[in-house]
Each structure stands twice: as structure tokens, then as C-alpha cells.
Amino acid sequence: MQIKILGSGCANCAALEQRTREALADLHLTADISKVTDYGEIAGYGVMRTPALVVDEQVLLAGRVPDRATVTGLLTAAAPRAS
């Protein structure tokens, strides 16, 4: 599972990354987490509000920092698709 956190490094992006790591730990999953800070790349995903959560090239959420339960739910739904 390849996870990307889109954002230019403000507090919200850091918070999303933190929640994502916590959710992964809860689900006992491993994944590559990378941060995308280049605006050209962020816009390429069609994302207009940061932070955004991208899993396996699919934008799952954009524009807010969700609570841990939401992130866990999103990752659970995304996990079976991972090869």
C-alpha cells in the first residue's frame, strides 16, 4: 500500500501524517508513507485543499484533518486492494 500525504508542510499536514501512522499501527499494516510538497504534483491529483490523503494513487480525502477513526476506516477500505 502506497500512501502519500499531500501538503506543503503546515501543521495540518503534519497532523494528517501523524493520524495516518497511528491508524496504520492500529490496523497492523505497513505502508510506504511519502510526503508530496510540490504544488504541481499536488494539483495534478486535482486536489485544491491541503492536506490530502492519497492511497495507491487514489485521493481518499482532501481539505481537512479527519479523526483517527475516519482514517482507520479509509485505510481499511483501501487495504484489500493492495497487492
Add this chain to the structure above:
Amino acid sequence: MTIPVCDIAELGGAPASGARVRAVALARRVAPLLLAATGWLAVYRLNGPLWDAVVYKLAGLDPSSRLGSGLHFFCYDTVKIALLLTGIIFVVTVLRSYVTLERTRALLGGRREGVGNVAAAGLGVVTPFCSCSAVPAFIGFVAAGVPIGVTLSFLIASPLVNEVAIVLLYGLFGFKIAALYVTSGLLIAIVAGFALGRLHVERWVEPFVFQTTLHGRQVAPGQPLSWSDRMALGREEVKTILRKIWPYLLVGIGLGALIHGWAPEDFFARWAGPDNPLAPLVAVGVGVPLYSNAAGVLPLVQALQAKGLAMGTVLAFMMSTVALSLPEMILLRRVLRPKLLAAFVGVVAVAILATGYLFNLIL
């Protein structure tokens, strides 16, 4: 709460239970809000009498003394502004959760300039948007075909017409001033965006913006928000904003209290009153590079205004502080070339200056 509403309906069994289910669900949403609103109003009304009692009766301070009036101002204003902020931020955040950037972009996509600028300014006020999203939003709009001038109207209106400022202006100066602020903010965004659009500034936008291709799939903005999601968003936003601004707020109110209690009446009327043509210029000159939020600036400025500073100068200062911030300019540099950035700052500053002079004349 353990019994879901639908079970109650099943127990009831009658065909009318569908309507009852909806009514109960609605009541469940509305009741806590009504309760909170009533509590809020009660505290708001009691605030004045409370501090009258504490500062003047309990502590025995004289209302006409410097310490007495200064202390009263500080305590009363702190509570009043905190209440106003809490109320408005919560309400605005919940309302804004229904508006998305994607929908705004879709609304602006086909518009020409002129009409587009008006729509963009209006949408800029109601769309949830923070400065760190300025760049992706700009790229997203332009890549989708929204004219640059229209996009800039959006980017100007959003920070300029700021709900915190509206509420504080209303609380400190009354409805008329708050309404003037909103109207002039919108006009500034419309005119500035239109003017910049007319300058055909496309050549001053970083080329990669036009080369951005959106990936094939149209991006879903995420899961739809439930009512409790929206309530939580509102609460979170109140906490976040208050946590961010409380030092500025206390300093602003503190300075305001000092001026209120210690500066002589008409202190500013001599050299910063409505007739001084230099005052708005100085105000905008100081305000543009300054980065503060409205909450810190307004209480201070209210005290200044009470001592004779002209209202137009006050508004010009406040608007130039919030409309243009150094962090946002630094971010926008990634997509706007220096010439466009300079034009952007210049046009907005001039528009605010003009508004300052206008209000000094008419208020």
C-alpha cells in the same frame, strides 16, 4: 443513548411513525443548539453587569478613574470578544461545511469576467479556505479554465472579508460599520480582480500552472459529512482559532484598555482625524506588511477610534492587515511571478486606500 430512533418507530408500528421519526431526529439536532444559543445569549447579556459589579462595586474602583475604566474595558471586552468569536466561528464553520472548493470551481468555470468577478468575490467569502491552500486552489481553478482575474477576485475576497473581523466590527462598532466592511471588501475584491484580469497577467503566471493536467478521474472531494461531523468541525475550528489567537487578543485588548484608560480624549483627533489626508496612507503602509489577525488588531483600534482616530483610517488599517499577509505572499510566489505578485499587492493596497479615504469623507 442506546435505542436508535428507528426502533422506537418499529415499536410504535403506526404508519405516521415515519414523520415522528424525522421529527425526533430533527429535535435531536436542534435542541442542543437552541440550548447552547440561549446559554450564549444569557452570558452575553450578563457580561456587562457582571463586570460593573466586580470592578466598580466589589473592587470599589471609580468608573471615571483610569484604572477603573481600563480594567473594566479589559475584562468586559475579553469576555465579549471571546463569546462573539466562539459563536460566529462555530456557525460559519458549520455553514461553510456545505460549500466545497470543487463546487465553487464548477460554478465559476464557465463565467466571463465581470459577472465572474462578482460571483468569485461572493464565493470567496463563503467557501472554506485557508491561506495554505491558496496555491493548490489557484492552480486548480486556473487549470479548470477559470479566468485569472476571476480567480484573483476569489483569492482577494477570501482573507479580506473575514468572519472574525465582521463579528468584531459588529461587536465593537455596530451593524452599519460591519456592513460597510463587507460591502467594501467585496467591491475591492471584484474591482481588483477585474483590473488584474484586464492587464492580461497570464504571462506573469508560472508556466507550470497552465501545464498542469488533472488525472483522468474526477476527484471525489471525500466522504459526505454527517451532521455530527459538521458539529465536530465547528467545535474543532473554534478551539483551533481561539488557541491560535488568544495571545494576540489579550495583547490587543490590553493595549486597547491602556489607551482607553490613559490616553486623553481626542488624542488622535489632532493629527489622525478625518481631515488628515496622510492618515490612511500611513495606516495602509503599516498594515500591509503587518501580519495579524483581526482579533488582535480590532480591540486596539477601537480604543484608538474612541480617542479620535477616523473610522476610515481604522478600516483601512484593519483591511490591509488581514487582506495581505507575508506568509500568503511567500506561498503565492510559487505560482505568481514577482511582477504579478507586486501588481496584486499594489492593486489591493490602492483599493483599500481609496476605501479608507472614502469612509473618512462619508462617515
